[in-house]
Each structure stands twice: as structure tokens, then as C-alpha cells.
Amino acid sequence: MSGATEFDAVVVGAGPAGSAAAIALARAGRSVVLVERGPFPGSKNVYGGVVYGRILDQIVPAWWEEVPVERWIVRRSTMMMTGTQSLSVDYRSQAWADRPYNGMTTVRSRFDRWLAGKATDAGARLVTSTVATGLVRDASGRICGVHTDRGDGDLRARVVVACDGVNSFLAKEAGLLPPAEASHHTLGVKEVLDLPRSVIDERFGLTGDEGTDIEILGCTRGIPGGGFLYTNADTVSVGVVLSLPHLAAAGVRPEELIADLKEHPSIAPYLRGATLREYAAHLIPEGGYDAMPTLATDGMLVAGDAAAMTLAAGIWLEGVNFAIGSGLAAGRAVDRAIGAGDCSAAGLASYRADLEAQFVLADHKRFRRAPSLILSERVQQRYPGFLCDMAEELFTVTNPTPKPGGLRATRIAAARHGVTLRALAADTLRALRVFG
Amino acid sequence: MTVRAWRGISFAERMATVDFRVGARAHITVDAEICRSCTTTACVTACPADLFAPTADGGILFNYEECFECGTCYMVCNREGAITWTYPDGGQGVVFHHG
Numbered sequence: 386m387s388g389a390t391e392f393d394a395v396v397v398g399a400g401p402a403g404s405a406a407a408i409a410l411a412r413a414g415r416s417v418v419l420v421e422r423g424p425f426p427g428s429k430n431v432y433g434g435v436v437y438g439r440i441l442d443q444i445v446p447a448w449w450e451e452v453p454v455e456r457w458i459v460r461r462s463t464m465m466m467t468g469t470q471s472l473s474v475d476y477r478s479q480a481w482a483d484r485p486y487n488g489m490t491t492v493r494s495r496f497d498r499w500l501a502g503k504a505t506d507a508g509a510r511l512v513t514s515t516v517a518t519g520l521v522r523d524a525s526g527r528i529c530g531v532h533t534d535r536g537d538g539d540l541r542a543r544v545v546v547a548c549d550g551v552n553s554f555l556a557k558e559a560g561l562l563p564p565a566e567a568s569h570h571t572l573g574v575k576e577v578l579d580l581p582r583s584v585i586d587e588r589f590g591l592t593g594d595e596g597t598d599i600e601i602l603g604c605t606r607g608i609p610g611g612g613f614l615y616t617n618a619d620t621v622s623v624g625v626v627l628s629l630p631h632l633a634a635a636g637v638r639p640e641e642l643i644a645d646l647k648e649h650p651s652i653a654p655y656l657r658g659a660t661l662r663e664y665a666a667h668l669i670p671e672g673g674y675d676a677m678p679t680l681a682t683d684g685m686l687v688a689g690d691a692a693a694m695t696l697a698a699g700i701w702l703e704g705v706n707f708a709i710g711s712g713l714a715a716g717r718a719v720d721r722a723i724g725a726g727d728c729s730a731a732g733l734a735s736y737r738a739d740l741e742a743q744f745v746l747a748d749h750k751r752f753r754r755a756p757s758l759i760l761s762e763r764v765q766q767r768y769p770g771f772l773c774d775m776a777e778e779l780f781t782v783t784n785p786t787p788k789p790g791g792l793r794a795t796r797i798a799a800a801r802h803g804v805t806l807r808a809l810a811a812d813t814l815r816a817l818r819v820f821g
Numbered sequence: 822m823t824v825r826a827w828r829g830i831s832f833a834e835r836m837a838t839v840d841f842r843v844g845a846r847a848h849i850t851v852d853a854e855i856c857r858s859c860t861t862t863a864c865v866t867a868c869p870a871d872l873f874a875p876t877a878d879g880g881i882l883f884n885y886e887e888c889f890e891c892g893t894c895y896m897v898c899n900r901e902g903a904i905t906w907t908y909p910d911g912g913q914g915v916v917f918h919h920g
């Protein structure tokens with residue numbers, strides 16, 4: 386059937402980006418089919434994880450009354466460690482314990498299903514257990530749908546919204562992403578451990594549905610990356626994130642690094658007696674702004690991790706909110722393009738402008754140099770030990786020897802870790818520029 | 822020591838915590854012939870599911886059944902064409918319940 390358009394849009398992937406795009410389209414009255422390869426939304430998805438929920442204001446007012454939350458994060462700790470030491474910046478705010486909250490732990494099998502439910506409520510058609518296996522193009526070469534592995538075959542649409550996550554084979558087929566760029570990706574491995582709710586409350590200093598988020602640097606044997614520990618209702622999530630080329634070169638098995646972290650004297654007491662409920666692994670696109678693909682081509686938009694939109698800037702690891710923000714913007718752009726009768730790259734160009742005007746691209750642009758700083762050799766291999774030793778010099782009482790004083794403590798610790806004061810000053814300046 | 826028990830969990834026990842709905846089609850295939858000339862065998866340690874086993878004759882034995890579908894192997898692979906990588910058919914493969 387040449388030219389027969391079945392749907393206004395086919396959205397591939399019922400993760401946060403795809404569901405958000407489908408919600409925006411369906412609410413604008415467009416016909417939309419949301420294709421998901423897993424048996425249910427969230428079944429293929431893994432994150433840390435904490436969802437920063439304010440973007441949901443645009444989807445469900447008072448979303449906190451119904452979202453499948455595990456715990457609301459009130460305590461956020463950044464820990465730098467060596468094998469035997471740790472130094473933390475530990476922030477707690479009771480403001481985060483109440484509406485509109487800040488971050489929540491939630492599990493993707495529940496969260497993604499909930500969000501996809503908002504899309505179907507709005508009239509989107511969700512098709513699960515179906516892989517979009519490739520792009521359908523019309524005679525002029527313009528993208529006009531996707532092939533699927535279903536018996537009934539192709540899904541045709543005016544626009545395809547590729548929300549197929551990291552590895553996006555649709556963006557690759559369209560020539561927007563390179564086939565395999567290991568240096569822009571990290572591997573996340575995670576263990577979810579059973580631990581009774583009351584034990585979590587006591588060990589982490591929590592009450593009711595309060596939760597803790599601990600981000601860790603220096604726990605990956607020098608492989609650029611980091612670790613995390615999050616509290617859920619009656620489980621905890623512990624894992625590491627590892628730069629792919631360095632992981633490959635190091636010849637270390639990923640689960641060994643989780644085992645290291647779990648044995649660390651600052652972490653082990655939290656996890657005593659906990660048992661493994663589920664082990665999981667997933668890639669993260671960490672290239673940031675400079676690794677993002679072209680976002681629009683004739684008949685197709687790319688959103689979320691498919692467009693490398695996870696903000697992985699060291700002290701932040703946020704992807705779900707960026708996926709939702711970009712998905713909503715993609716849905717709006719497709720609606721406008723259909724309204725104007727132009728679904729070419731030019732007709733879809735309002736998508737990028739929309740993202741630039743809000744956090745999605747504004748944050749990425751601002752922190753575009755953060756990934757290379759955070760994953761740099763000094764930050765990864767020298768600074769955690771340097772900072773821990775500085776604390777040790779300052780806080781170890783060596784009577785009758787007098788205290789070293791701040792500058793001397795810095796000098797001693799810096800020398801021990803091969804950090805020159807000049808490099809330290811340069812990195813401090815660089816950090817101010819990158820994060821300022 | 823209780824702490825050592827963390828390492829005590831065998832890899833098989835670890836993988837037994839994951840729900841796999843194994844399809845009949847091997848969604849990833851590895852050309853052991855190409856692997857024979859590989860100098861890194863990066864896949865062997867990097868694959869979080871430990872699915873790449875070096876063989877005595879310098880090749881690789883691969884089993885697709887308990888795969889996370891993460892993409893690590895094709896990204897770190899050292900030889901063009903060694904790995905053919907697709908997703909499992911719809912509804913099959915790994916199902917995460919606590920992702």
C-alpha cells in the first residue's frame with residue numbers, strides 16, 4: 386500500500402523517553418503506537434537508581450501520590466575511598482522528605498510500567514514483546530516506519546521516534562550514531578540485595594520512607610568510573626560503573642569490583658547479612674554533549690539514551706529525567722511538524738530548539754567538559770587517596786609531635802600520591818570552569 | 822569471616838537470580854575462527870554474564886542463553902566481524918524485575 390499512513394507516529398522503546406513521547410503525542414490527539422521488545426515496559430531496563438521527579442510535573446500533577454516510589458532521598462553522600470579509608474561529603478535535607486521532593490528510589494519494572502500506563506491512558510497503543518528490527522523508507526529514502534519481528538510486519542507512520550535506549554540500532558541504521566564507540570560508554574553492573582526495612586532504617590539513619598543515596602569514587606581499581614549504594618524499601622542496590630575500554634584493558638571481571646566495594650570497611654557494615662536478589666548489567670552512554678548524534682532526520686527523531694542524553698558528570702548521574710524531558714519535547718515537535726505538514730528534518734527542527742531552551746541540552750552544554758575531567762587519571766586514581774591521606778594527616782593526633790597544619794598536610798598527602806601543587810591548582814581551576 | 826561470604830557466591834548462583842526467557846534463536850553469534858587471531862580477548866573478562874570461554878585451540882566458545890543484552894561484548898571486541906549481535910526476538914531474553 387504505497388503511501389498509506391497507519392499512524393501519526395511510531396515510538397520505539399517503552400522506557401521513560403518513549404512513554405513520555407507517546408504521552409505528549411496521544412494527548413495532542415495524534416495516533417501513536419509504542420513498541421517495546423520486552424514482555425512489559427521496564428523488563429529490559431536497569432539503572433542505579435534515583436529518579437529526579439520534577440519533570441513529571443508536566444505529565445501528572447501530584448505525581449508523588451501515585452508514582453511507585455521505594456524511598457524519597459533525604460540524604461546524599463559523596464564518598465571518596467581507598468582500600469582502607471573513606472572521606473565523605475554527607476548532605477541531608479528534610480526539605481527533600483516532603484512534596485515536591487527531590488529524588489526517589491524506584492524500580493524500573495514498576496516505574497516504566499507506570500509511565501507507559503499514562504501513555505495508554507492517553508490513547509497510545511502499547512505493543513510489547515515486539516522488536517523494531519529496522520527502518521522502513523519510502524521511494525525517496527525518507528524514513529516512514531519500522532520493520533518488526535511480528536508476523537504482521539511493518540508499522541508505518543509519518544514519524545518514527547527512536548527511544549530505543551543505549552545501543553540504539555535505529556539511530557545507527559539511520560547513520561546518526563557510530564556502530565560501536567566504546568570510549569563513550571560505561572558498563573553498569575548492579576546487585577539488588579534483600580535487607581529488612583527496619584534494618585535499612587537503622588543502618589542508614591532513616592525513618593519511614595526516607596532514603597539514602599551514596600555515590601563513591603576510588604572503588605574501581607583505577608578503572609575510570611565509580612560506585613553507588615541506594616536504599617530501596619526493603620532492598621538495597623549496590624554497583625559500579627566502569628569505562629568500557631579501561632575495563633577491557635584491565636582484564637578484571639565486573640562482579641569482582643562489586644565484591645571489592647561490598648567488602649570495603651565503610652560499606653560492609655551497611656550490607657551485613659544481605660542476600661542477593663538480582664544481578665544485572667546495562668550500558669550507559671557517558672559521552673555527553675559532544676557525543677550526541679544529530680537529533681532529527683527526515684521522518685525520525687532520537688530521544689533519551691538513544692541520543693546519548695544521560696548526564697554523567699561525576700557528581701550527577703541522571704538519565705531518566707533527561708529521557709522524559711527529551712521524550713516530551715520529541716512528542717511536541719512531532720505534533721507541530723504534522724500540524725505544519727512537514728516531517729522532514731527541517732520540519733522537526735523545533736525539537737532541538739526546545740531542548741536547548743530547557744534543562745536537557747542546557748545542562749549538557751554547561752557540563753560538556755565534565756565527563757573528561759571526572760574520568761581523568763588524576764581524579765580517578767590519585768585524588769581519592771590524596772584527599773583521604775590529607776584527612777588522615779589532619780585528624781591523626783601524633784603527640785608529642787606537633788600537628789602538621791593544613792598546608793603541610795596537603796604537601797605530605799600530595800607528595801605521597803604524586804600530585805604536584807601546580808597540577809592541583811590547575812585541576813581546581815578546571816573544576817571551577819567545568820562546574821561553575 | 823562473614824565478609825568473605827560475599828566472594829563465596831558462585832557465578833552460577835549469581836546468574837540463577839536472573840530471569841531469562843531463553844529463545845530458540847541465538848541472538849548473538851561468535852565466529853571462533855576470527856577470534857583465533859584476537860590479541861586482547863577483551864570479551865572474556867568484560868562480559869558481565871561470563872559467556873565467552875576461551876578454548877584450548879585459541880578460539881572462543883559462546884553461549885547466548887544467559888545474556889543481559891547489554892552490548893559490552895561488541896563494543897570492546899577487537900576483531901571486525903567476530904560478533905554478530907542482535908536483540909532476542911520480542912518477549913524473549915532477560916527480564917529484569919529489580920532494574
Ligand SMILES: Cc1cc2nc3c(=O)[nH]c(=O)nc-3n(C[C@H](O)[C@H](O)[C@H](O)COP(=O)(O)OP(=O)(O)OC[C@H]3O[C@@H](n4cnc5c(N)ncnc54)[C@H](O)[C@@H]3O)c2cc1C
Nearest residue numbers: 398400401402422432433434435517550573689690704705
Ligand atoms: C547502572 C546504571 C545506573 C544508572 N543510574 C541512574 C540514576 O540513578 N538515575 C537516573 O536518572 N538515570 C540513571 N541511569 C540512566 C538511565 O537508566 C537511562 O538514562 C534511562 O533509562 C534512559 O531512558 P530511555 O527511555 O532513553 O532508554 P531505556 O530506559 O533504555 O529504554 C529503552 C527501551 O527501548 C526498548 N527497545 C530497545 N530497542 C528496541 C527495539 N529495537 N524494538 C523495541 N523496543 C526496543 C528497550 O527494551 C527499553 O525498554 C543509570 C543507568 C545505568 C545503566
Ligand code: SF4
Nearest residue numbers: 856859864898899900
Ligand atoms: S574480543 Fe572479539 S575477536 Fe577477541 S576473542 Fe572476544 S569476540 Fe573474539
Ligand code: SF4
Nearest residue numbers: 868888889891892894
Ligand atoms: S551482550 Fe552483554 S551479557 Fe550478552 S554476551 Fe555481550 S557482554 Fe555478555
